[in-house]
Amino acid sequence: MARKKSEKKRQKIISSATKLFAKNGYFCTSMSEIADMAEMSVGSLYVYFKSKDDLLIEIFRNYFDELMGEVEEIFTETEQHPLDKLFDGLSLVVNKLSTDKDMAKVFLVELRQSNKALQSIAPEIRKKYEDLITNLIDEAKNKNLVRKNIDPELIGLSTFGLIESILFDWVNKGYTKKKLLRKLEKAANYFIQGIRKN
Amino acid sequence: MARKKSEKKRQKIISSATKLFAKNGYFCTSMSEIADMAEMSVGSLYVYFKSKDDLLIEIFRNYFDELMGEVEEIFTETEQHPLDKLFDGLSLVVNKLSTDKDMAKVFLVELRQSNKALQSIAPEIRKKYEDLITNLIDEAKNKNLVRKNIDPELIGLSTFGLIESILFDWVNKGYTKKKLLRKLEKAANYFIQGIRKN
Amino acid sequence: MARKKSEKKRQKIISSATKLFAKNGYFCTSMSEIADMAEMSVGSLYVYFKSKDDLLIEIFRNYFDELMGEVEEIFTETEQHPLDKLFDGLSLVVNKLSTDKDMAKVFLVELRQSNKALQSIAPEIRKKYEDLITNLIDEAKNKNLVRKNIDPELIGLSTFGLIESILFDWVNKGYTKKKLLRKLEKAANYFIQGIRKN
Amino acid sequence: MARKKSEKKRQKIISSATKLFAKNGYFCTSMSEIADMAEMSVGSLYVYFKSKDDLLIEIFRNYFDELMGEVEEIFTETEQHPLDKLFDGLSLVVNKLSTDKDMAKVFLVELRQSNKALQSIAPEIRKKYEDLITNLIDEAKNKNLVRKNIDPELIGLSTFGLIESILFDWVNKGYTKKKLLRKLEKAANYFIQGIRKN
């Protein structure tokens, strides 16, 4: 029970920090602001996280471990057409990030920082994503479902860019989630059409 | 002559700052580091730029005004197939940014900041790019050269994302410029294939 | 208990700052000098006061609220001759300021600054003083105890000037408190004689 | 002729500086602001004045040497009643300062600074004034025109305070010069009544 209460506090810190990082950026957010929003003392933050960097890292770690797990599930289900699975994967990522605009913002902005804290985690997330895509495209190539000369790594990169740019647009313009998803689907289709073997 | 010397100093500040912003990020670069690298005093930085923010803004403003000008030239040349012009435009952007990896890095990272300094300039650059693409795609639609239902704004977004993700990969992995361009061309082709009317 | 300790520190900052402002003036006193004299770190000053301006304001605010309160008490005691109350009021002010020469100095010098910090507080203090005098002189007029045509506001101004110039002399020449009070009383008498109805 | 042109520049610097010191205070006025207002370069200021302090000192020196000279003239004219001469002297000072509100402001504010630059000049001006008054009152005492026990030095102090407080009021409230003079005359009369032998 004590464990539970403690976990609740951790989550409150994470959600407060995410909100503030989204609004003002990592560097323009102070620990005391986070403490204020989380309704606890600065000292308490350091009970749960060993540094400000650490807090940022943990925000990403949990979230993207889970997210990538879900993508993997989709990709390893064997029955579907690989390009449909690709489509579903992209939708899933955007769908999930669209439920927490603050997280989406932080993901888009902070994951590019040269910030030391993230020099470990950011490439890790990208790598995981690219590996999943690469495997999927390899599968598609083996089944002869995509054009020749398709570079699987490049598909990873491109789709990551697609996700990012469309989320970025949504985050800044603030339209409905539904519209966001329709946009993603359309753009994904342009792209998938470009690599599908007819 | 004094004017010329003065302009030389300005450029030295800009290149030093760009290098450091690329390496450590805007917030983790101090004015005194910039002064050191530019081989002048901190006070001198403030002779040429009225604040650190201002310095960052000017770095972007000059560079992207020129770059977008060049893209516009390509797009408004009338004789080519619009999708070829699109291809050429993407190549141009990546080509140019590939000559200055520091600038590329700064472009990729800092243009997403919620940093107040950039809240004006970043959207401006994106907007200019999107407008150029939108006009081009509209032209292509009028000439019936792309599939129905193509959303011009979405093409802007997607290609921006494409450029970013491929540059980002290059910046981090550091392969040759030639390889970078080949990647961009390939990815651009996937995408353009996806929207071209056959 | 923590509260008490905290209040002690505040007071130490205030007294150190007052001493230094008196000696070198507000602008020629740095926060780090204040910190040194108060035997704490610069950062600590900002725990108690949100800016250097704020520190100066608080020095005045507390002191003069109390002082004006005491003057008011004298003036609203009903039994005495109003001009005697005026005399007592002037004595009180000088008496009190003579117990803290640093405060007197700061009062004389800084309250005239065009310093933004004080643009709110300085007129407030003067106004409070003038209002008290005005009421008192109005009372005297109603009781027919002063000459006709006496301008109450002018009495406020003049006596304020009297207090200031005599304190200023004392602060610079540094004679005994007793002598200071005698001077004030004499000068006050000259003035009061000039307005009293015989 | 060159001499004349040079003197004109000096005067332009002085008037610009006075204006800015009046508005923002000595410490909140920068040399480059003064240069801007005087329509010349910073370097030129240093051709005419050896430092910022020096500039402030010279502003006072010229002005008050002249002013005190005029007061002296009045006081040494032998035919008038000394207390009338006192009255005329006070009027003269206020009259003159009322023609240049900026100078009045600077006089009121900066002459109290503990500013090193002024530690020489400020007491000098006060001393000169007090000496003139002391001589005058001594004359009056000899002629048996004032009450016994009048302290000449105290009259100097008090009237200086009177002048200051009334000018201060005018400077802040900004009424007409005529009204200012009437106020001064009234207040002077209260005071002179208080010391005159009936």
Add this chain to the structure above:
DNA sequence: TATGAATGAGGTTTCATTCAT
């Protein structure tokens, strides 16, 4: 576990003054 006062290093910026032109 929880607190928040205390720290001190480091940030950006200002500015009086100098000096080569």
Add this chain to the structure above:
DNA sequence: GATGAATGAAACCTCATTCAT
């Protein structure tokens, strides 16, 4: 005489982190 770019010391202030309670 006139200029204004260059300087560098010093200013105010912030903030991640610690630690005694």
